[in-house]
Amino acid sequence: MNPEVIREYLPLYKEAFILTLRTGWIGILLAFAIGILVAFAIHFRVPVLSKIASVYVELFRNTPLLVQLFFIYFALPKIGLSIPAETCGAVGLGLLGGSYMAEGIRSGLDAVPVSQEESALALGLTKRQLFTYVVFPEAMSISIPAIVANVIFLLKETSVFSAISLMDLMFTAKDLIGLYYDTTEALVLLVVFYIIMLLPVSILGSIIEKRVRLRTLGG
Amino acid sequence: METILEIKNISKRYDDITVFEKISLTVKRGEVVVIVGPSGCGKSTLLRCINSLEDIQEGEILLDGVVINPTSKDLSQVREKIGMVFQSYDLFPHLTILQNLMLAPLKVKKADKKETKKEALELLDRVGLLSKKDSYPRQLSGGQKQRVAIVRALMMHPEILLFDEITAALDPEMVKEVLDVVLSLAREGRTMVIVTHEMQFARAAADRMVFIDGATIVEEGDAKEFFDDPKTDRLRKFLRSFSYD
């Protein structure tokens, strides 16, 4: 490995890292928002909307992000909907992630025992208060492991952004390998930056998961 | 009457905790022995030792005059003779009720399939669960599962039955349906060792009572005497904890 080469490549990777991280996290926030709305629509069986939501979840859970991105980036402009690459990346990730988040949050909502609701109602809470203060917080804490797993999954999925010519980490690595054949350096930097991006989330995830499990055990 | 089970001076320890110390007990053919005692006195562990699910540090256990321990080569043959039912009606969840009953006779005893099925159905009928033969365990109530677990043990024609707090996890209204089955087995002259907290039942079923406390047998004797005229203070105190007057 040549430290000279590493020093030379580092700024390029830094820039790509920031772009990947930014697009990734915007996508994740979007996914979370979509996930909550969709989970509500399905859990509360909102007429029409719940059907649409279910179709959306099945469609996006059963197709690869790469194909979704190609569709949004290359196909939609043909019917007059042009979206810049970075927005496209975030939206694609948001749509994919939304379907996964929805499943996680919905099963959390479904898992809150009815007895909880009944005891809250018996205390005189209104339905709305019941949902805001009891059901929703409990559902979210049940869903946390799934949500964390989805965040990690989505951060990993950012690696396909390069396919729609976003200058992300993968793009930079591939570019440098193609241009200068400094394969080792390019790959090492790629791995290092993905570790920086994902290891903290992974560790944090394990800690949160342990806490949640303890809390449920403590009942 | 001949002796079936002989427990000689056995001790059980986990690291530095003594579960019981130098316990001896003999069970004769056709006898129903009921063991009672405060929670954590080691009565369940005693049953598990008899079945070699736990090892012992001292003493020996003989079944029909043959020593049994967890390292016995023919452990599986010994266990065939000992039927055990646990607190958590642990049926095999992936098998139907009938399959649960037939698995061990067919695989362990290589019994005839037709005969085994006939017997299983008869026994199921006897405990009132014939209609459940093709159900899965999850479709049954706790009391029903426990009755199936008893039948499953009977299918092996055991010489002795061990019941480990088999009603402890049940709703009160289901306790009786399970204990009725056990009582009818007692009347049939089956040899049984029962650990329970149900004093009424103990009184009705037991030929002999054993009271374990503080890692040893404190008192044992004839059921009527045991309840009506306890000899030790500890037993009197223990029995009082079950009444409200």
Added chain:
Amino acid sequence: MGFEVLAKGNNAMRLLEGLGVAMRISLISVVISIVLGVILGVLVELKRPFIMAFFRVYLEIVRIMPQMVLLFIVYFGTTKALGLNLSAEAASIIVFSFWGAAEMADLVRGALGGIPVIQYESAASLGLTRIQTYRYVIVPQIVRRMIPLSINLITRMIKTTSLVMMIGIVEVLKVGQQIIEANRKSSPNAAFGIFATVFLLYFLACWPISQLAKYLEKKWEN
């Protein structure tokens, strides 16, 4: 809308063949993953410290490294490091199996650990030998827990195969791009028709499989 290119020549057939390549890679990888994963999962359940430590590191690598990065490392890295010219398809099978085996092993370990001790004990007290206990009581329960999850792994494999176009394998997306390129003049809107079709093809390949997994999971839950 660009769907007309599908009718031209053997374009539709070529797309399906592309999907076939993706399916082939994922099926081979799934089979390897299951075999390696079951062996590793059982080894981990033995709870030897060395194996446990190795497994934790392995699992963490798979957990945080994008498959795409692994593909690059194996495809470009091995050529460089070992002077070995690995075909793109071999590289992708290696990567997918590496990933799948870790997941399977974790599932096997979880399923083995999830069987209550009392199941072993009650089988033993009925006189079943150790081997009989595994054969008739434990393994069937594990298989039931594992099958839906393994089927899910297949759909995830199929979806992930879309990545292999990035290292030059001609699968369904790549075929799609080629068709769009070739018909740039005659069907300028081909991108819409083709990518919509590819989207649908992936959905049709994965959806029935994930429905099957869901159905089995429901059916076998205890």
